[in-house]
Amino acid sequence: MIKRVCFLLLCLLSAFIPLNAQFVAPKYKVEKPDTLNVLQQISIRTNSLEWLAAVPNLGIEFALSGSPYNAYTLNLSGRFRWDTHPDYISYNSFNILEGKLELRRYWHTRQRNSAQYRGLERIFSKERRNPRFWRGYYAGLYAQAGSFQWKFTQKGIRGSEYSAGLSLGVVRQLFIYEKNALDLDLGLSAGALWVKGENFTVNREQNVYETGESVNKVLPMLTDVRLALVYRFGPSVKKRYLHNQEK
Numbered sequence: 001m002i003k004r005v006c007f008l009l010l011c012l013l014s015a016f017i018p019l020n021a022q023f024v025a026p027k028y029k030v031e032k033p034d035t036l037n038v039l040q041q042i043s044i045r046t047n048s049l050e051w052l053a054a055v056p057n058l059g060i061e062f063a064l065s066g067s068p069y070n071a072y073t074l075n076l077s078g079r080f081r082w083d084t085h086p087d088y089i090s091y092n093s094f095n096i097l098e099g100k101l102e103l104r105r106y107w108h109t110r111q112r113n114s115a116q117y118r119g120l121e122r123i124f125s126k127e128r129r130n131p132r133f134w135r136g137y138y139a140g141l142y143a144q145a146g147s148f149q150w151k152f153t154q155k156g157i158r159g160s161e162y163s164a165g166l167s168l169g170v171v172r173q174l175f176i177y178e179k180n181a182l183d184l185d186l187g188l189s190a191g192a193l194w195v196k197g198e199n200f201t202v203n204r205e206q207n208v209y210e211t212g213e214s215v216n217k218v219l220p221m222l223t224d225v226r227l228a229l230v231y232r233f234g235p236s237v238k239k240r241y242l243h244n245q246e247k
Helices: 002-016 048-052 120-124
Strands: 042-047 057-063 072-081 093-108 135-151 156-176 181-203 208-232
Touching: 042 048, 042 072, 048 208, 093 156, 135 181, 156 208
Parallel strands: none
Antiparallel strands: 042 057, 042 208, 057 072, 072 093, 093 135, 135 156, 156 181, 181 208
């Protein structure tokens, strides 16, 4: 009797157990970086070295897409310093009004056996066993134009200037807040500078500038040295410009 009851119980249990049951390994969710919204694609920057030289400056950087794998940004910046005492002609003069447009490409160091580097990445960012993800590199093309008046010797120069060239640098995270971040940008820009203007001297007796010969020349020039603070309305450089391993 007991054997029959046990047999019936086994039959009932087998009815609730699927015959094709297989062991399925648990799936782990792969965490992907978040997409940046419109505000998070914007960063504001200012060059502290120019502030030390009493040249107010401000720039704004736009990521060209909200993907964390996007490596390209567009930068608009300007600097302005002009004579604050027009009634008094000073011997030395350092006035500038300038705007700059720059297209940048960023990248990070990568793990070994990752995709091949291209161009400047191979020179400035070797493959590493322990990549510095908190640090990013960039290269860019820029164009700028403006007006200037410089005089530090007996003869000065004033007029318009136009420049185009290459920018290089490194950005690293500085402070991370709950939703925003502050990064540090170290870099420089150099290229061809076209100067079109005139020489001038100071007439102290009449308190005027006297115009001299005209100037029209193109010179190789270091146009910008940056130690800039970058405030981001979103994550720091550590979570931007990432390499997409799925490609």
